[in-house]
Amino acid sequence: MKKITLNYLNSFKGLSKEVWWLALITLINRAGTMVIPFLSIYLGDYLKFSKEQIGTVMICFGFGSVAGSWIGGKLTDKIGYYKVMVGSLVATGFFFWGLQFLNSFYSFSLGIFLVMMVADTFRPAVFTALNVYSKEENKTRSLTLIRLAINLGFSAGPAVGGFIIVTAGFSGLFWVDAITCIIAGLLLLKVLHPKKAKEIDTHKTENPSSVFSDFPYLVFFLSMVLFSFIFVQLMSTMPSFYKEYHHLSEDTIGIILGVNGLLIFIFEMPLVKYIEKRNIKNIDSTIIGAILTTLSFIAILFSSYRFESIFTGMLFLTFGEMIAFPFSNRFAMKRAKRGNFGEYMGLYSIAFSIAHIAGHKSGFESIAHYGYVFTWKLMAIIGAFTVVVLWLLKIILKREKNQEAV
Structure with a gap:
C-alpha cells in the first residue's frame, strides 16, 4: 500500500507551482459554476419555461460556448493569455450575478449566450498558459492536473449548490457563482501576475499560419x-x-x-x-x-x-x-x-x-x-x-x- 501511495504521489512531481496555482483557480471557478447543473430545473420550475423553450436556451448555451472559445483564442493571440483569463473570470462573475434578473424567455436566452461567451474565452487562454508554465516533458500531466481540478469542481459544485438552493434559493446560487468567479480572478491577479509567474516555455512562432x-x-x-x-x-x-x-x-x-x-x-x-x-x-x-x-x-x-x-x-x-x-x-x-x-x-x-x-x-x-x-x-x-x-x-x-x- 505504501509503494502504491508513493507511486501515486510521484506522478504529480515535477509540475511547476504556476500549474498548481492554475489548477486551484480552475477548481474554484468550476466549483463555483453551480447554476449550470440546476439550469433546466431553474428554467422549468422557477421561470415556468416549456420543455421546448428550455431546449432552445440550452442551444443558446452551446452557441455561446462556441463563440467564446473562438473569441478567446483570437484574443489570447492578440493581447495574451493572462489578460484574457483575468477578464473572463471577473466579467463572468458580474454576468452570472445579472442573470438572475432575466425572467423572460428571450432575455434569458440572450443572457445565457453572453454568459457562456464570456466564460469560455477562458478555455483557450488556460491551455496557452499551461503550455507556457510547463516543461515539455510535463505538459500532458499538467493538462491532467487541470482535468482533475475540473472534475473535482464539477463534483463539489452540485452538492454545495443543492444545499444553497434549499437554504437560500436560486438567488443565492447566482450570488455564490458570481462571487467565486470574481475570487478566482482576483487570486489569478495575485499569484500569476506576469511579474511573479515564471514562464518556462516562451516559444513563439514566426509568421504563424x-x-x-x-x-x-x-x-x-x-x-x-x-x-x-x-x-x-x-x-x-x-x-x-x-x-x-x-x-x-x-x-x-x-x-x-x-x-x-x-x-x-x-x-x-x-x-x-x-x-x-x-x-x-x-x-x-x-x-x-x-x-x-x-x-x-x-x-x-x-x-x-x-x-x-x-x-x-x-x-x-x-x-x-x-x-x-x-x-x-x-x-x-x-x-x-x-x-x-x-x-x-x-x-x-x-x-x-x-x-x-x-x-x-x-x-x-x-x-x-x-x-x-x-x-x-x-x-x-x-x-x-x-x-x-x-x-x-x-x-x-x-x-x-x-x-x-x-
Whole structure:
C-alpha cells in the first residue's frame, strides 16, 4: 500500500507551482459554476419555461460556448493569455450575478449566450498558459492536473449548490457563482501576475499560419467533434437510460456516475505517467481512448446482464476518457506551435462545444423515436467511425513527416 501511495504521489512531481496555482483557480471557478447543473430545473420550475423553450436556451448555451472559445483564442493571440483569463473570470462573475434578473424567455436566452461567451474565452487562454508554465516533458500531466481540478469542481459544485438552493434559493446560487468567479480572478491577479509567474516555455512562432490551412489539424478537429458527440451522452442520455430502462433509483444512479469521478481521481495521473514512460504517441493514445469509449456502448447493449453490463460500460467509458482527453489535448498543443496558439486551442475547445449543442438533443431525439438499443448501436457506429478518422489522421501525419524529411 505504501509503494502504491508513493507511486501515486510521484506522478504529480515535477509540475511547476504556476500549474498548481492554475489548477486551484480552475477548481474554484468550476466549483463555483453551480447554476449550470440546476439550469433546466431553474428554467422549468422557477421561470415556468416549456420543455421546448428550455431546449432552445440550452442551444443558446452551446452557441455561446462556441463563440467564446473562438473569441478567446483570437484574443489570447492578440493581447495574451493572462489578460484574457483575468477578464473572463471577473466579467463572468458580474454576468452570472445579472442573470438572475432575466425572467423572460428571450432575455434569458440572450443572457445565457453572453454568459457562456464570456466564460469560455477562458478555455483557450488556460491551455496557452499551461503550455507556457510547463516543461515539455510535463505538459500532458499538467493538462491532467487541470482535468482533475475540473472534475473535482464539477463534483463539489452540485452538492454545495443543492444545499444553497434549499437554504437560500436560486438567488443565492447566482450570488455564490458570481462571487467565486470574481475570487478566482482576483487570486489569478495575485499569484500569476506576469511579474511573479515564471514562464518556462516562451516559444513563439514566426509568421504563424491559420489553423484552417492545417489540413491534418482539421481532420483531428472532426475526430474530436465525433468523439465528444458520443462522450456527452454520459451527462444526459445515460442517466435517463439507467432510470427508464433499468428502473434504477436516483441514489444508485449517483453511485454509478460517482464511480466515473472516483476512478479519474485515483487512476488518471498515474495512467498518463505510465503511458508517457512507454513513449506511446499522442495520436495512438487518442485512438486507444476512442476504442475504449466505443466499447463502452457495445458493453451496455448486453443489458440483460444489468449491473455487469452497466459497470463494464462505465469502466470502458472512464478509461477511454482518461486516455483520450489528455493525449488529444497534448496533440493539439504540439500542433498549435505551427500557428497562432490561441486560435488552435480555440478550435480544439469548439469541438466540445459543438458536441454539447448537437449531442444531447440528438441523443434524446433518437431515444424518443427509436429507443435506447438503437441509440447505443448508433453511438457505437459513430465511435467506430471516430477511430477510422483518427487512423486516417495517423496515416496523413506519417506522410507529412516523410515529406518534411525529404
